[in-house]
Amino acid sequence: MIYEVKVNELAEEFGVHRNTIRNWINSGLLPAQEGPGRRYLIHWEDYKQLCEKYGREPRLIPESAAEEPVVSRTAVPVPAVRLGATAGLLATLPSQIDICQTCGSCAGACPIAGVDALDPRKIVRMAFLGMDEELLASDWPWKCTLCGKCEIVCPMHVEIVQLMHRIRARRDRATVPLPLQKGISTCLQTGNNLGIPREDFVALLQQLGKDLARSVCPGFVTPIDKTGARLLVTVNSKEPFAEPDNLTWWWRIFHAAGESWTISSENWEGVNWGLHAGDDSVMQTLARRMVDNVERLNCTALLLPECGHAYYATRYALERWFPAILQRLKIYSVFDLLLEYFNQGRIRVRPVSDKTVVTLHDSCNYGRKSLKTFGHGFFAEARTLVHSCCTKYVELVPDREENYCCGAGGGGWTSPFTAERVYHGRIKARQIRESGARLVVTSCQTCRDQLAQSLCREFNLNITVCYLWELVADCLVPTEQEQP
Amino acid sequence: MIGHNGSVDMTASEPVGAVMVIGGGISGMRAALDLADSGYYVYLVEKTGAIGGAMPQYNKVFPTNDCSMCIIAPKLVECGRHANIRILTLGSVLDIAGRPGDFVVRVRQKPRYVDTEKCIACGQCSAHCPQSVDDPFSGHIAGRKAIYIKYPQAVPFKYQIDAEACLYLSQEGKCGVCAEICPPEAIRFDDRALEEEIRVGAVVMALGFQTFNPAVIKAWGYGVYPNVITSLQFERYLAPDGPTSGVLHRPSDGKPVRRIAFLQCIGSRDKHHCGNEYCSSVCCMYAIKEAVMVKEANPELEVTIFYTDIRTHGKEFDRYFERARSETGIRFVRSRIHGVEPRGTRGDLRLHYISVQGRQVEEIVDLVVLSVGLETADDMVSLADRIGIQMTPDRFAAISAFMPVHTSREGIFTCGAFNGPRDIPQSVIGGSAAAASVAVLLSGARHSLTRTASFPLEQDVRLREPRIGVFICHCGTNIAGVVDIEEVAAYAATLANVVSVERNLFTCAQDTQDIMGQQIRDRELNRIVVAACTPRTHEPLFRATLRSAGINEYLLEMANIRNQNAWVHGFDQQTATAKAKDLIRMAVAKVSGLRALHPLRIPITPSALVIGGGVAGMTAALNLALQGFDVHLVEKTGQLGGNALHLFQTWSGEHVPRYLDGLRSEVVNHPRIAVFYHSTVVEVAGHVGNFTTTLRGDSGRRKTVRHGVVLITTGAKRYIPEEFEYGKIPKVVASIEFDKLHMHNEARVARGTSFVFIQCVGSRNQERPYCSKSCCTHSIQSAIKLKKEAPSRRIYILYREIRTYGQRERLYNKARELGIVFINYELHGPPKLSRERDGVLVEVWDHVLHRPLQIQADVVILASATLASPDASDLANLFKLPLNADGFFQEAHAKLRPVEFHVDGVFVAGLAHYPKPLEESISQALAAAGKAGCLLARKEIALEAYVAQVDPGRCDGCGLCIEVCPYRAITLVEYEDEKGVVLKSVVIDQVLCKGCGICQGTCPKQGVDVAGFTCAQIEAQVDAALDDTVAEGT
Structure with a gap:
C-alpha cells in the first residue's frame, strides 16, 4: 500500500520541522519517492516503521490494517520472560521501582517515550522484573537525557533518574557511547576533555586578556594561577577550543565587579562526564582536581562550573566526597555569584533592547534536579537576573520544575543518537515558537548548543540564544565607583 | 467498659436524651432524622448558613441518575420542620466536656445579620445588594450577592450576610441598602456571635469532606487555563439550576464544547504531589456519571476518561461502567495524564500521554475536567484534635472495623466521609448506624426530651365547595425546560373550582411548603393539586404540609408532569405542554371528589425477627x-x-x-x-x-x-471456580482455602517460594457483571503476610483493576513497596495455567511490556466471587x-x-x-x-389509608374478589339483617389490604372501592382525560 503525503502533514504529525522530515527522507530513515507537487510516496510499512521508531500511534491506518487487533498475543513473536529466574540487581530500593503504579504518567511526560519501543515506565518495569541484561544492552537509557521530567510527574515519586544512572553505571565500560568514553579518558589523561595542552591554553587566555584590556576592560590581565585569589573559576573546554571569545563575558563581569579571581592552568576543566557515564569514580576524581586547585591556589570560593550537568556533578561530588572542604570553601552557582554582585552594587546593568521578546529556558540540572537533590532550584534567581536585563519577557509553558528538556541533556549533545536528540528537542522548539520569544536565555552550555546549533536549524526557529552571563555582560554599565 | 456496639455501663446517672449532630450533610441529616424519629432531641450544627452539605451541588447521582436535588429536598424539608431537630446554622463546636451520656458542648454561632424570625425570603435584599462575589456553592463559576441564600432550596430558607463581602460591615457603614429595603425589617447589622452550652448525651460527628484544590499542583493548569475545571464545577455546569441552566460552553470563550477529557485521581493516589495516598473512592463513578450525562445531552461530543484503575466496586456500579463503555460511546483510556498544557492562546488544551500500547499520543480538547478527590478540611482536623479523637494518617477519623461509627472517644460517634472517602449510600448507612449506636448508649433516656408535633385541628371539608389550589413545579429545568409552564398555569386557572395557581422553581422546597400553607389559610383552599413529579418520593412531604395547614392530608392529588411527561417528551415541547394540561385537568377533576381519609392506627409488637x-x-x-x-x-446452621x-x-x-x-x-x-x-x-x-x-x-x-x-x-455464598484448572491441579486453590492452608502453614505454603494470585475469578464477567468488592484487598493482605514471613518469596497478583478503594490504597502501596508484582491481565485475556514439573506454570502477558511472562508457581490462589x-x-x-x-x-x-x-x-x-x-x-x-x-x-403506627372498603349495599357475597386478592385480606361472612335474612358479604382486613385495587376491578357490582381511588373518582379523572370540549394541542 502506497500513500501520498505532504512533508507538512508528516511534520505536524511527528511534531518536528519540515526540514527534519526531509532529512529523514534524504538519509533513508524514511524511504520515500518524490511525487508531483512537492509530495512524497511512502509505503505504509515504512511509515509504520517510522512510527514505531519514534513510538507514535500511526495516524494513517489503511482499512486492511485497521481490522487488526491493537494488542494481540500472537502478533509479536517475542520470547516469554521467565520471571523469578534471576533476581534483578539494578534497583535496590523500593523507591526506585517497586512502588510504581504503572499509571503511565512518566511515559506520558517523556518526549522520547516509545522510541525503540521503550519508555520510562517500561524501563522501571524491566528493572522490577529483573530483566537486567536487556536493560544494560539497550541504548534507550543513553538516549534518555536524564532530565527528570518523568520523576516530577510520578505520583509515587519513583526514582527513575537514579535508576537510569544505575543502568548506565552497570554497563560494560567498553560499550559506553564512544564520545563519552573518549572525553572521559582524555580528561583523565590531560586534565580537560579535549586534550588542550597547557601552553596553548595559557597562551590563549593571555591573548584574550590582552584583547580585552585593549577593548573594554582597560588594565585587564588574565589571572592565571593567581595564588590567594578569592574565587576559583573553571572553564568548559569547548570554549577555548571553539568559541574562545565566549570566555570573556565572565571576565568582563569579574572586572566590573572588581572580583579577585583566577583560573588554574592545569585541570581547569569544568565539564564532568562522569555523571553522564554513571561513573562515580570519574566524578570524584574530577572534583578532587578542583579541590586540589582550590587548595594549591589558596582560594576561598569556587564558582561551580557553568554547564548544568557540570554544576550538578561538581556540587554533588563535593557534598558527597569532600564535605570537609565545604566547611571553609564558599561555593557559588552562576546565579548566586551574579546576584551577589547585583545586590552588593558591584555591577549595574541597563536593559538591552526594549523591543526583543525574551524568554528563559530553565536548565533541568539547575532547576528541578537541583531542587530535588540539593533542596533548591534556581528558578527565581534566573528570572530576577533576566528581568533586570530586558523589558519584554515571556515564560515558556510549562516552565520551572515542569519545563521540558532541551533534548541534549545527559550527554545527549555528544552521544551518537542525533536523530533522537533532535526528536526530543521538538517539544522545546514548539514551546519556544509558541512563546513568540526572539531571544532565549539559558544558563547551561549544553542547552545553549542544542538550542542555537541544532534546534534553530532543524526547526527553523528565528531566535537568538544567549547565556545568562552573556546577557549580563552585554548589559553592563559602569557602576558609580567606576564613573569618572 | 464498652462492649460490642458500644453499650456503656450507665450506673452513674441517667443519660441526657438529646444528641448533637455536627455537620448538616446527608450523613448528618440522616443521623439527625433517625435520632429525632426514635425519641431523641437533636441539635444539628451546620457550619454554613443552610444544611444539605455537598449533595445540593450535584446535578445527578450515580448509579440511578436521580436528580440530586429532587431526592434530597424532601429530607431537607423534613429536617427543617421536624419538631425534635433544632438546626444551628453558621455554627461551630468549640469543645466538648463531660462524659458519655452527659456532655456539655460549647457551640459558637456566627452572626447571620438577618433575623430568621422576621426574614420572609422575599429576595429584595439580594436583588438590590450592589456587592457581588464568587459563589463557592457554584464552585466559583458564578457570583452571588453579599446578602444571599446558599441555594434556592436551602433549609432554613433565610437570607444571610457574608460579612467579608458586605460593604456596610466591612467598610464601616457604607451602603446598608438591604436594611432600607427589607419589608419586614429583618436586617440586623448589630448581630453578634452567640456562644451556647448545650447538654447532650452523645455527639455524632458528620464533618464531611472538602474537594481537593487542584490549584496547588501547577501541572493541572487549574486557575490558569479557564477551560480546566473541577468535576464539581462541571456538575454545576450540567445542573439545570446551575449558573448556565445546564448548558455547557467553554468557559474561556463560550464556544460549544466538542471534546472533553476527564482526568482521574486528581489529589488522590498521589503521594508525591499532595500526600493524599488514599483513593477517594467516588471519583470513578462520578466521572462516568458526568460523562454519561453530558454525552446523553450532546451525543456528538467526544468524551474520554483517562484513568489508572476504574474503581466501580459498589452495587450496580460495574453495570453502569459497562453500559457507559459499550453503549454511550465514552472512551476509556488507561493512562494517567501528567499535566495539561495550552495549545495556542484560544483556550485549546493539549494532552500528551502514552497509550496502552506504549506509544505517544497527543490530543487537543476543549475542556478538561479534573476528577478531584475528597479530603478532610483543616478546620475539621483541628476540631477533631480539640475534641480529642484519633485520626488516621490520611486525616480521617480513626475507627475500628468492628465499631465503624465509634470514635476513639467514648460517646462520640462518627459517620459519612469523615470516616474515609465514601459515596452517598455509605454515608446514609453511616448516619443511620451512628443513630443506632447512640440509641444504645441513650436507651434509658428515649422520649425524655422530645416533644410531639401538634397539628392544627383538621377542618371539615365535607360540606364545603371544593376550593382547589394548583402548584406547578419547574423542577429546575427538568420540567420548565420542556413544558411551557406559564401557559399551563394560565390554563389551570380556568379549570372548575381552581381558585389559586402557583408556579415554583422547586415545589418541594421549604419555602414552597410555607407558601402552600399560607395559601391554604389565606384563600381557604381545601384541596391541593401538585403538578410536579412522582408521589412515590414526594407525596409524604406534601401531605405533611396539608396537615400542618389544617386540612386532611388525603385531599391531595399529584400530577406527574415530570417523569411521565417532560422526561419522555423532551423533544416535543408542544405535546409535552398539552399533556401537562391534560394531566392537571385530570388531577383537578379527581381532587374535587376526594374525601378526607384517616389512617388506621395499630399497636406495634416491640420485637424483631433477624434472619441470618x-x-x-x-x-x-x-x-x-x-x-x-x-x-x-434465626440461623439455618448450628453455629x-x-x-x-x-x-x-x-x-x-x-x-x-x-x-x-x-x-x-x-x-x-x-x-x-x-x-x-x-x-x-x-x-x-x-x-x-x-x-x-x-x-x-x-x-x-x-x-x-x-x-x-x-x-x-x-x-452470601462463595463461588466454586470452574476456571483456571481449579480442582484439577491441587496447587490451585480458592482464597478461602488458601487462608486456612496459610494459617496452618501447610507444606504447600511453608515450602512455597512463588505464589500467584488471580483476581476476579467469577466476578465481573458476563454471567456476574459485578465486583465482589473485598477480594483485591483480601489477596493483597495475604500477599503482604506471605512476603513478610519470608521476603525471598516471589509473589504475583494478576488483576483486572486493583480496587483498594479508600484508605485501603495504603495496603496496595505497601504491597508494591515489598516487591509484590502486579500484572494486569485484562488487556490481553486471562492467564493460562498448566502443570510444570511439581508446580504450576502460569503464562500471562505483561500490561506494560506487552510481552509474555512465565511464572513458575508453587501455589495459585483464585480470588473467587461472592454469590447471592x-x-x-x-x-x-x-x-x-x-x-x-x-x-x-x-x-x-x-x-x-x-x-x-x-x-x-x-x-x-x-x-x-x-x-x-x-x-x-x-x-x-x-x-x-x-x-x-x-x-x-x-407505640403504634399509622397505616396507609388507601385501602379497599366494602359497600354492603352492593356486595352480594359472590366472593370473586377473595380469589384474586394477593394479600389474602378478604374473607366471606354471613350475617342476618334486621328481618333475619341471611346475607353474604365480604370483609376486608384493613391492615393486610395494600390497596392494590384488584378486588375493585374484579367486582361486578361495584361493591368494593379503594379509598382515594374510588370508581367515581377514577371516572371523573377518565372523563376529564377524554373531555372533548378541550381542543387538541391547546
Whole structure:
C-alpha cells in the first residue's frame, strides 16, 4: 500500500520541522519517492516503521490494517520472560521501582517515550522484573537525557533518574557511547576533555586578556594561577577550543565587579562526564582536581562550573566526597555569584533592547534536579537576573520544575543518537515558537548548543540564544565607583 | 467498659436524651432524622448558613441518575420542620466536656445579620445588594450577592450576610441598602456571635469532606487555563439550576464544547504531589456519571476518561461502567495524564500521554475536567484534635472495623466521609448506624426530651365547595425546560373550582411548603393539586404540609408532569405542554371528589425477627436488644458467625476470630435475644408492626413468633471456580482455602517460594457483571503476610483493576513497596495455567511490556466471587421483596434508603444486599437495626389509608374478589339483617389490604372501592382525560 503525503502533514504529525522530515527522507530513515507537487510516496510499512521508531500511534491506518487487533498475543513473536529466574540487581530500593503504579504518567511526560519501543515506565518495569541484561544492552537509557521530567510527574515519586544512572553505571565500560568514553579518558589523561595542552591554553587566555584590556576592560590581565585569589573559576573546554571569545563575558563581569579571581592552568576543566557515564569514580576524581586547585591556589570560593550537568556533578561530588572542604570553601552557582554582585552594587546593568521578546529556558540540572537533590532550584534567581536585563519577557509553558528538556541533556549533545536528540528537542522548539520569544536565555552550555546549533536549524526557529552571563555582560554599565 | 456496639455501663446517672449532630450533610441529616424519629432531641450544627452539605451541588447521582436535588429536598424539608431537630446554622463546636451520656458542648454561632424570625425570603435584599462575589456553592463559576441564600432550596430558607463581602460591615457603614429595603425589617447589622452550652448525651460527628484544590499542583493548569475545571464545577455546569441552566460552553470563550477529557485521581493516589495516598473512592463513578450525562445531552461530543484503575466496586456500579463503555460511546483510556498544557492562546488544551500500547499520543480538547478527590478540611482536623479523637494518617477519623461509627472517644460517634472517602449510600448507612449506636448508649433516656408535633385541628371539608389550589413545579429545568409552564398555569386557572395557581422553581422546597400553607389559610383552599413529579418520593412531604395547614392530608392529588411527561417528551415541547394540561385537568377533576381519609392506627409488637446469624445478623440483633427490644435470631446452621467464620483479619489488620467470639457470646447471653439454630422461615403472615412468622427447626418442629419488624441478613455464598484448572491441579486453590492452608502453614505454603494470585475469578464477567468488592484487598493482605514471613518469596497478583478503594490504597502501596508484582491481565485475556514439573506454570502477558511472562508457581490462589445466597429467592417470595439481576436483595432506593424495602417493616444488611467487607456489613447492620428501632420505638403506627372498603349495599357475597386478592385480606361472612335474612358479604382486613385495587376491578357490582381511588373518582379523572370540549394541542 502506497500513500501520498505532504512533508507538512508528516511534520505536524511527528511534531518536528519540515526540514527534519526531509532529512529523514534524504538519509533513508524514511524511504520515500518524490511525487508531483512537492509530495512524497511512502509505503505504509515504512511509515509504520517510522512510527514505531519514534513510538507514535500511526495516524494513517489503511482499512486492511485497521481490522487488526491493537494488542494481540500472537502478533509479536517475542520470547516469554521467565520471571523469578534471576533476581534483578539494578534497583535496590523500593523507591526506585517497586512502588510504581504503572499509571503511565512518566511515559506520558517523556518526549522520547516509545522510541525503540521503550519508555520510562517500561524501563522501571524491566528493572522490577529483573530483566537486567536487556536493560544494560539497550541504548534507550543513553538516549534518555536524564532530565527528570518523568520523576516530577510520578505520583509515587519513583526514582527513575537514579535508576537510569544505575543502568548506565552497570554497563560494560567498553560499550559506553564512544564520545563519552573518549572525553572521559582524555580528561583523565590531560586534565580537560579535549586534550588542550597547557601552553596553548595559557597562551590563549593571555591573548584574550590582552584583547580585552585593549577593548573594554582597560588594565585587564588574565589571572592565571593567581595564588590567594578569592574565587576559583573553571572553564568548559569547548570554549577555548571553539568559541574562545565566549570566555570573556565572565571576565568582563569579574572586572566590573572588581572580583579577585583566577583560573588554574592545569585541570581547569569544568565539564564532568562522569555523571553522564554513571561513573562515580570519574566524578570524584574530577572534583578532587578542583579541590586540589582550590587548595594549591589558596582560594576561598569556587564558582561551580557553568554547564548544568557540570554544576550538578561538581556540587554533588563535593557534598558527597569532600564535605570537609565545604566547611571553609564558599561555593557559588552562576546565579548566586551574579546576584551577589547585583545586590552588593558591584555591577549595574541597563536593559538591552526594549523591543526583543525574551524568554528563559530553565536548565533541568539547575532547576528541578537541583531542587530535588540539593533542596533548591534556581528558578527565581534566573528570572530576577533576566528581568533586570530586558523589558519584554515571556515564560515558556510549562516552565520551572515542569519545563521540558532541551533534548541534549545527559550527554545527549555528544552521544551518537542525533536523530533522537533532535526528536526530543521538538517539544522545546514548539514551546519556544509558541512563546513568540526572539531571544532565549539559558544558563547551561549544553542547552545553549542544542538550542542555537541544532534546534534553530532543524526547526527553523528565528531566535537568538544567549547565556545568562552573556546577557549580563552585554548589559553592563559602569557602576558609580567606576564613573569618572 | 464498652462492649460490642458500644453499650456503656450507665450506673452513674441517667443519660441526657438529646444528641448533637455536627455537620448538616446527608450523613448528618440522616443521623439527625433517625435520632429525632426514635425519641431523641437533636441539635444539628451546620457550619454554613443552610444544611444539605455537598449533595445540593450535584446535578445527578450515580448509579440511578436521580436528580440530586429532587431526592434530597424532601429530607431537607423534613429536617427543617421536624419538631425534635433544632438546626444551628453558621455554627461551630468549640469543645466538648463531660462524659458519655452527659456532655456539655460549647457551640459558637456566627452572626447571620438577618433575623430568621422576621426574614420572609422575599429576595429584595439580594436583588438590590450592589456587592457581588464568587459563589463557592457554584464552585466559583458564578457570583452571588453579599446578602444571599446558599441555594434556592436551602433549609432554613433565610437570607444571610457574608460579612467579608458586605460593604456596610466591612467598610464601616457604607451602603446598608438591604436594611432600607427589607419589608419586614429583618436586617440586623448589630448581630453578634452567640456562644451556647448545650447538654447532650452523645455527639455524632458528620464533618464531611472538602474537594481537593487542584490549584496547588501547577501541572493541572487549574486557575490558569479557564477551560480546566473541577468535576464539581462541571456538575454545576450540567445542573439545570446551575449558573448556565445546564448548558455547557467553554468557559474561556463560550464556544460549544466538542471534546472533553476527564482526568482521574486528581489529589488522590498521589503521594508525591499532595500526600493524599488514599483513593477517594467516588471519583470513578462520578466521572462516568458526568460523562454519561453530558454525552446523553450532546451525543456528538467526544468524551474520554483517562484513568489508572476504574474503581466501580459498589452495587450496580460495574453495570453502569459497562453500559457507559459499550453503549454511550465514552472512551476509556488507561493512562494517567501528567499535566495539561495550552495549545495556542484560544483556550485549546493539549494532552500528551502514552497509550496502552506504549506509544505517544497527543490530543487537543476543549475542556478538561479534573476528577478531584475528597479530603478532610483543616478546620475539621483541628476540631477533631480539640475534641480529642484519633485520626488516621490520611486525616480521617480513626475507627475500628468492628465499631465503624465509634470514635476513639467514648460517646462520640462518627459517620459519612469523615470516616474515609465514601459515596452517598455509605454515608446514609453511616448516619443511620451512628443513630443506632447512640440509641444504645441513650436507651434509658428515649422520649425524655422530645416533644410531639401538634397539628392544627383538621377542618371539615365535607360540606364545603371544593376550593382547589394548583402548584406547578419547574423542577429546575427538568420540567420548565420542556413544558411551557406559564401557559399551563394560565390554563389551570380556568379549570372548575381552581381558585389559586402557583408556579415554583422547586415545589418541594421549604419555602414552597410555607407558601402552600399560607395559601391554604389565606384563600381557604381545601384541596391541593401538585403538578410536579412522582408521589412515590414526594407525596409524604406534601401531605405533611396539608396537615400542618389544617386540612386532611388525603385531599391531595399529584400530577406527574415530570417523569411521565417532560422526561419522555423532551423533544416535543408542544405535546409535552398539552399533556401537562391534560394531566392537571385530570388531577383537578379527581381532587374535587376526594374525601378526607384517616389512617388506621395499630399497636406495634416491640420485637424483631433477624434472619441470618452472620456478623450482620448478630450485630443488628445485639443492637436492637441493647436498645431494649426483643429479638428472634434465626440461623439455618448450628453455629453463629456465617461467612466471617472464614475471615482472619479486617483490612486494617484487626483480628476477626477474637471479635467473633466476643460478639457471639454477647448475642447468646443477652436475655432479650432468642437464637433459633437449624431453623428457616417457612411462612409469614401479617404486616409492619405485627408479623407472625413460622419457623421450622431441624427436626421439622414448627414454631411461630410474633414481631414488629424483620431484618434480612442472610449473607452470601462463595463461588466454586470452574476456571483456571481449579480442582484439577491441587496447587490451585480458592482464597478461602488458601487462608486456612496459610494459617496452618501447610507444606504447600511453608515450602512455597512463588505464589500467584488471580483476581476476579467469577466476578465481573458476563454471567456476574459485578465486583465482589473485598477480594483485591483480601489477596493483597495475604500477599503482604506471605512476603513478610519470608521476603525471598516471589509473589504475583494478576488483576483486572486493583480496587483498594479508600484508605485501603495504603495496603496496595505497601504491597508494591515489598516487591509484590502486579500484572494486569485484562488487556490481553486471562492467564493460562498448566502443570510444570511439581508446580504450576502460569503464562500471562505483561500490561506494560506487552510481552509474555512465565511464572513458575508453587501455589495459585483464585480470588473467587461472592454469590447471592440461594435462599434469597424463597425469602423474597415470602416477604414480597425484589431481588436484583444478580440475586441480591434490592433495597428501596440505592442512594437514600439503602437498608429499607418498599415493603414497610422489612430491612436488609450485609452480604444479602451486595458483596462487601466486614466493616461495611457491620455498619449496614447497625443502620438496619437503627431503622428498625425507629419503628419499634413508636407505640403504634399509622397505616396507609388507601385501602379497599366494602359497600354492603352492593356486595352480594359472590366472593370473586377473595380469589384474586394477593394479600389474602378478604374473607366471606354471613350475617342476618334486621328481618333475619341471611346475607353474604365480604370483609376486608384493613391492615393486610395494600390497596392494590384488584378486588375493585374484579367486582361486578361495584361493591368494593379503594379509598382515594374510588370508581367515581377514577371516572371523573377518565372523563376529564377524554373531555372533548378541550381542543387538541391547546
